[in-house]
Amino acid sequence: MRWAQAQQAKVLHRMETVFRDDLFxxxxxxxxxxxxxxAAEEAAAILRLPTNTAKMLMSDAGQLCSTxxxxxxxxxxxxxxxxxxxxxxxxSQNVPEAELAGFEQDQLAVAAAGQTPSQFRVKARRMRExxxxxxxxxxxxxxxxxxxxxxxxxxxxxxxxSALLPAARAQLIYTQLTTAARGEQAAGDPRRVDELRADILADLLDGGERDGREGADTVADAAAESVDRGASSTQGGAVNAGSESATGGREARARAEILVLITAETxxxxxxxPAELHGYGPISPETARRLARQAAHWTAVERHPGTDEILRIGRRRKVPAGLQRWLRARDGTCRFPGCRTNxxxxxxxxxxxxxxGGTTDHDNLEHLCRRHHMFKTRGFWKARQHSPGIIEWTSPGGRTYRTDPHLSLAPSLTSRQANRGNSPAPRQPENQVDPIGLTASGIADPPEYEGDPPPF
Structure with a gap:
């Protein structure tokens, strides 16, 4: 296994060299x-690893094959x-180049003395300091x-x-949280110290007041400042809560927005x-209903009850407010292979x-994080959307990768889009449920799309 890891390092270093000296x-x-x-993005796609993991491996490989x-x-x-x-x-970071080889040999001598990785880490750090x-x-x-x-x-x-902070500051914050938690316990709070530390931190950050409730309730209510919601099989909604809390004793909170998909039945x-919290996954129906209590805006979504495919969506006049809201639910993350950016x-x-000549419509739009947007715009990676929501990527190395949306789109919407204008709508298959009953022309020919500029 270790021999194979060494070969992988050699191949990754060779790959970086090819990209640097040949392709670009x-x-x-x-x-x-x-x-x-x-080069790291291509390696991540081949190995099916997160981009940062591939970058770490390729950086390690460069050092192993050179210094x-x-x-x-x-x-x-x-x-x-x-x-x-x-x-x-x-x-070995920042060790003078002339002394690097000798310092490496000293570390390897310690590692060879039967040290486990964690034991060796402590000794190597002391040696370095x-x-x-x-x-x-x-x-x-x-x-x-x-x-x-x-x-x-x-x-x-x-x-x-979690947060990566300077050690002294992190220790101070933790000590203050612990002191506050011990004080709450001394005052009769039945929660454990770990629970209290978490609840106090959440209360300080979201602007609420500690009222002795369970941490899950506190966090869920805090998240309910603003929710963007869709529904499956019947109407649901997107939510933007007001800046003031429902409890008069709390100060106003900043407006924010999260997405939750929940069926009307739930x-x-x-x-x-379960409902679906965008960027996380399934959440309990109790939490979803708690979030709904402070909802201020809804976007209707129709989904097939058997397959969960999206059939049609509620639209707002402006593209950013309606289409973007639905696309966030469809894509979930950046659509580049392996990227998990929300x-x-x-x-x-x-x-x-x-x-x-590209249109501002669901079958010609996708979410990309800033880095991968740049990769596509500059032509390093090429994307095609043969079917709505399904992106086919071609890498600089000539390989192709497919990414599927977080939520799939029913084929019936594509067929309806093909019948624009005055053409009659196709007959809906018997197994295709249409609980809302929107007309095909109302979905296929949205006039508000064609007169607006791109959403960015």
């Missing part, structure tokens, strides 16, 4: 970072695990520039909200099917450019 030779001289990103050949040899021989390799590479203490300020500045907040979905209606309590923070792109 001119760009590589001007912007080597761009050619590295293009850390001894570490690569140890991995290939099986004397090192990939965990050991990553520690060697991490601790003792040998090159003057580099700590440089490394801290580099690490400080990587500070960020991350959201990672978890199971059972929960998500992890909304009104006729069944207990559609809410992505950009709408015309698959066939507007300047080349």
């Amino acid at each position: 030779q001119d760009i590589g001289r001007e912007d080597p970072g761009l050619t590295f990103s293009l 850390h050949t001894a570490t690569l040899a140890g991995l290939e021989a099986g004397t090192l695990s990939y965990g050991h390799v990553q520690t060697v590479l991490d601790q 003792k040998t090159y203490p003057e580099t700590i300020s440089v490394r801290h500045k580099t690490a400080f520039e990587q500070r960020r907040v991350c959201l990672a979905p978890d199971e059972d209606g929960m998500s992890w909200l 909304l009104f309590g006729a069944d207990e099917q 559609a809410v923070i992505s950009e709408l792109d015309h698959t066939k450019p507007w300047s080349h």
